[in-house]
Amino acid sequence: MALLEVEDLQTHFRTPDGINRSVDGVTFSIESGQTLALVGESGCGKSVTAMSILRLIPEPPGKMAGKIRFMGRNLLDLSDKEMRGIRGNDISMIFQEPMNSLNPVLTIGRQIGETLRLHQGLSQKEAEQRAVDMLSRVGIPEPTRRVGEYPHQLSGGMRQRVMIAIALACNPKLLIADEPTTALDVTIQAQILDLVRDLKTDIGAAILLITHDLGVVAEVADRVIVMYAGRKMEEASVPELFANPKHPYTEGLLGAIPRLGSSLRGATARLSEIPGMVPNLKKQIDGCLFSERCYKATDICRKIAPGLEEKAPGHVAACHYASKEMVPA
Amino acid sequence: MSPLLEVNGLKKHYSLGRPLFGHSREYVHAVDGVSFHIDKAETLSLVGESGCGKSTVGRAVLRLFPITAGEVRLGGERIDNLSAGRLRNMRRKVQVVFQDPVSSLNPRMRVRNILAEPIKNFGLVRSRAGLNARLDDLMKKVGLPADALNRWPHEFSGGQRQRIGIARALAADPELIVCDEAVSALDVSVKAQIVNLLQDLQRELGLALLFISHDLAVVEHMTHRVAVMYLGKIVELAPRHELFARPRHPYTVALLSAVPIPDPKAKRSRIILKGDVPSPINPPKGCRFNTRCPFVFDRCRSEEPELRPVEEGHLAACHLNDQPVSESQLRGVEAMARRIW
Incomplete structure (x- = not known):
């Protein structure tokens, strides 16, 4: 099937x-x-x-x-x-415009962690840790620092990497x-x-x-x-x-x-x-x-x-x- | 004979507003010393x-804002410092086609009025009959039916609107058209129509085109010469065949290798550049490409390479093209350039 x-x-x-x-x-x-x-x-x-x-x-x-x-x-x-x-x-989705599909007032760590907490019941701390893992997996340098940043601090390519990290979390x-x-x-x-x-x-x-x-x-x-x-x-x-x-x-x-x-x-x-x-x-x-x-x-x-x-x-x-x-x- | 358009040492810096306390004022170095020329009936991309x-270069050529330094000459005459009155005639000679055919046409004007405005504005016809004949001729040139003149922009598809945009540029009987990403927003099948139209018009009317685009395949298809820009500077400028066959700047090579080719059998080696383009507020010292260049060596970080001829008509700004560079480094760029095809 x-x-x-x-x-x-x-x-x-x-x-x-x-x-x-x-x-x-x-x-x-x-x-x-x-x-x-x-x-x-x-x-x-x-x-x-x-x-x-x-x-x-x-x-x-x-x-x-x-x-x-x-x-x-x-x-x-x-x-x-x-x-x-x-x-x-x-089933998850990556959209075309990474700026419009990320929430500008939440850190990217929160946004990656959100799906994990919702679907897999992780605690905030665990979710944050997984977010760092995901960021390094999609090739974002210094993931521990980046996880606390907001979408506007990232370039277009980085934002799309974050979208992919969220989708794959x-x-x-x-x-x-x-x-x-x-x-x-x-x-x-x-x-x-x-x-x-x-x-x-x-x-x-x-x-x-x-x-x-x-x-x-x-x-x-x-x-x-x-x-x-x-x-x-x-x-x-x-x-x-x-x-x-x-x-x-x-x-x-x-x-x-x-x-x-x-x-x-x-x-x-x-x-x-x-x-x-x-x-x-x-x-x-x-x-x-x-x-x-x-x-x-x-x-x-x-x-x-x-x-x-x-x-x-x-x-x-x-x-x-x-x-x-x-x-x- | 002097070329139709000459740009020498063009600079455009934007101020980032009032500085805080003791900091010095910061500038975006949007264009930082660009020189090129375009001949009559030639396309430079x-x-x-x-x-x-x-x-920004395109807009400076159109004189949509004052430039910071350098000069722009049209037919030998400086146009960057013209007074408002003398500017009018220059504006007729240089027209523009924008990227987005939806927002660049006034939705409250019929096509007839959109096209008649430049004709009347520059006093190109004397009678009503003359105007009508000219409008009909324009529609024929861009391949639209004559009854389209009485319709509104929203009644047309994207490709047709771009044809109207082109007709408006042609209405003033220009010598140079600046095409700013003029085909980038169009779908594949429509893009081909517009690319063909631009080529036909150039042949028929002897127009010069400044074709601004990020799409290398379209550029290769329709240009005579190409200038590759990186962070406000031209890093390589060459006739089409030279640039695509024997690129002499690592950035050009990387750019060419990054374009996906619609052929699953194509086996190419790809140079994937690390990281992003640095900020134009504080461009890197030395060569501006040194932060991403796979061939960087000490000299690149301290000394900025000049744009100079590497062959007849082929300019490149890279230390690798200088003699003292070791043979192996030079072979690197050439071998890399060969592998991408």
Whole structure:
């Protein structure tokens, strides 16, 4: 059994001008120790998926349907109290903006210790001691001094390390990282990605990585799901997706990123563009959501939405025209 | 022929307010002695991490504030000390595209008025018909439908708003456009559209671009020359191919090696810099990079390296490029630079 199984998750929001289908029927699973990346552009529903797993979607205006099975239990059936026992304990989350997600008036020691005291019943003293351990584990120099400092005394990279320390304090089974390095400079991003890789082998937690940066995906993830307009378009292992993208949207994304070192290979061609923009999620669209922007689209694409289909072993895509290899039955 | 834009020894220091008791007044050394030039129809990129001073340089070129020292010349004429009246004409020649297309457009103005303002302001057309023709032409140039003129900024997506921002910069018929992180906030597919648009416009109109960005892959794709900044100084400046193929400053090498490459098969060695960028209030003595440099030696802590040519058109500020340095140290940077590709 997989650690987390998300089945036909639908998260819709009521808005004054119709229902916004932010996440519309997404299915996936994560095994222990695996790193799964959710990639896509803004508004594709990747962050809403993460928030839904932790049940952080306000209801109303939000509404969730489907199943989110974590270690066999459907999180959508749990009471608020049971859910609180899971958040920050079994499943924890790292957010994008480390400044906004830390409390500015509490020392970082208090903030790391809080989860430990709540979930593991440690005393204040024990919690403080564990906080120091956690800080040194995430590579913060002089942890005994830093533990008494406030978030504003730390740099952006250090704050993100503190966020990671908080997230890992209770040894979670699943870590959700929502754009963990997007707000950071490249040299600091490299430090944090390095840390995440080290810790991954250390703690054996599964990681759900949410990002828009295919470079980050290539570096840290095992499997990847490409999302578009609230749907899953393609899923494959990382080497497979980069070598053999099946969905025209994935192809487009890979062609649209400028690559470092391209001038050395004499490649100064134009970037390939994906024309147009993301469709309005409040409108009912019958056909493929990508058909308006797709170079392969024909009438069938505009009428019938393609289902997810296995196009190669372990590689699914939702496209009528994606080439299909022999899949052993 | 003199270059279009020349910046010599530019400094911008910000005071941190009234000092307490006997302490001397403190300054943020945002830009601390920067020199470069841009030719007509050329793109020069300024790259570096947050706080390195790249945006401050852009703003100084736009003359959005008085500079502390140095000079800025446009077409040979000094513009850093112009009077308000003479500044007007210079402002027409240098325009800007900002990072955030949402906050840089007035939400209470229709696109037509946003674009007409600079045209009228600089008296570029005489008649209403002339104005309309010019507006239609601008929309065509940036790839927006003509009926977009009558709509409001909120009706557009991020990429389209950035197109409006570019059209506004073009409206004044400039010679130089400062692009301050102009594509950084955009999604991948839209970013490609805007990058292509900027390249097309440059070719078509012979524009010079000062392209300020932290994204090295985008910079490599669209620039002619690159200046790498660290803590208010240029540490390396070279033509694109030179800089990416043979970086001669350890910071450039580290920066290049830190960029994640979207290819799971790429096997690169990575130089992970320790720690954070020091404070620009008290920059380190000697070389400003000495606190994080993997190749630091005694001289770096006492003597600041000058930015000087290491090859034709390739400048770097690092003691490792000097002769007395031992062979093994020099080999270190070069070997490191080779390994990252």
